[in-house]
Amino acid sequence: MRKDMSMQSKIGSRGRITAGENAGFFVRVEDDSANTGGYLILCWRDGTDDGFDNWVEKLTDLDQFFMESGWNVEWLE
Amino acid sequence: MTANRRLIFFLLAVLFSIAQATASLVGVQECHVSTNVRAWHETTSQTSIVYDSTQKSIETYDESSTLDAGDKEITAVGKGTHFADFAKSVAAKGISAGDSVIAETLAGKGNITSKFTLSADEALSAGEDFVGSGYSEIGKPGSGVFRSSDGLRQFRMDANSLNGAHAPNVPHIHFETYAPGAKFPTVNNHVPFFE
Numbered sequence: 001m002r003k004d005m006s007m008q009s010k011i012g013s014r015g016r017i018t019a020g021e022n023a024g025f026f027v028r029v030e031d032d033s034a035n036t037g038g039y040l041i042l043c044w045r046d047g048t049d050d051g052f053d054n055w056v057e058k059l060t061d062l063d064q065f066f067m068e069s070g071w072n073v074e075w076l077e
Numbered sequence: 078m079t080a081n082r083r084l085i086f087f088l089l090a091v092l093f094s095i096a097q098a099t100a101s102l103v104g105v106q107e108c109h110v111s112t113n114v115r116a117w118h119e120t121t122s123q124t125s126i127v128y129d130s131t132q133k134s135i136e137t138y139d140e141s142s143t144l145d146a147g148d149k150e151i152t153a154v155g156k157g158t159h160f161a162d163f164a165k166s167v168a169a170k171g172i173s174a175g176d177s178v179i180a181e182t183l184a185g186k187g188n189i190t191s192k193f194t195l196s197a198d199e200a201l202s203a204g205e206d207f208v209g210s211g212y213s214e215i216g217k218p219g220s221g222v223f224r225s226s227d228g229l230r231q232f233r234m235d236a237n238s239l240n241g242a243h244a245p246n247v248p249h250i251h252f253e254t255y256a257p258g259a260k261f262p263t264v265n266n267h268v269p270f271f272e
Contacts (some may be wrong), residue, residue, distance in 0.1 A: 021187060035236040037217030043188070045246040051190035051218065051244020055251075056234060057215055059262045068093055068261035 007062040010075060017043070019072035025051070029062065042066065065076060079244075099262035175203025182207070182252040183265040190245055191268040200250050200270045207252055229255050231262070245269075 007029070015027045022043060030040040038054065039062060044051030056065050066073065178193050195203060204223065205212075211226030221234040233251035241248040247269050253262040 030237075032235065032237060033217075035221055036220035038222070038241075040235070041238055042243045049244055049246045051246075052190075052265060053243050053251075054188075054237060054262065054265060055235060056260050057222075059126070065260040068259055 005065075011039070011076040013075055015073040015075040015077075016075050017071045020070040022069075022071060027071070043074060078180065080252060083177055157213060173203075174201070175199050178203055178266065178268055179207050184262055185264040188265045189264050189267070190249075194271060195250075195270045197270055197272050200234070200268065204250065204252070206232070210234050229257065231255065 011031050013028065017023050017025045017027055025045055027041065027043045028053045030042060032038055032040045032055070036066045037058065038055050038057045041054040041056070041062075042051070043053065054065065058064055143244050156158065172194055174193055178191055178195060181189075181191055206248050208223050208225040212223050212232075213226070214220060214222065215224050216222045221236065221239070223232045224230070231251070231253040235251075235254060236250060237243060238249050245267055248271075249267045249269050250269060252264075252266040254264045
């Protein structure tokens, strides 16, 4: 439950991937409940069109998503 | 007696052929799908196996062999049983732009952007082929996120992506694969499309 709360607090925040396959990309989790009912994980390289997005169905999926990503994220906001 | 011998030789030949085919298929590592020749190629450590849909046969294929006329463009190289199954399907019906995207997805790894652009109709058709029969919509109704019945493939056309509201900043859809139980996709192919 505490982990869910921690990810919940990151929604809308910007972070930087500091380690893992996409190191150097920025990341932001967006609540997409109005459209899909899930959450979008947006990743991009600043100042470019280089980027991608992922999606999870539930808030509780976010922890597993980030764990499986292998990313180390430094949250900036 | 002669007839019996012929029968025995025939049966042995059949068994030998089956054994050869089985041995060849074990350890298959890669598949190549090409656009013009309706064939699939599986590369083993030493040789390739070519399925010729015209001849309806499987042939060994080595580096000294030449491909059939017109086989110039390799669109995908993949590994594993699922890719082989897909490649066989392509061999049976010919390859379309949507098939190329599926091949590219199954051959890919991580977050990728497709080198193909699909029309809206092609995208929908390929998406349906990708998730197969028995798929279901997940998320809220109308989400545009569809999962295959085994949960391992996802076709996503969420509003945010359709609008090109985020990188790669063009309208796109997603062809994604997952390991069982995973939340992070094995492959997430961002495919641009046009109306």
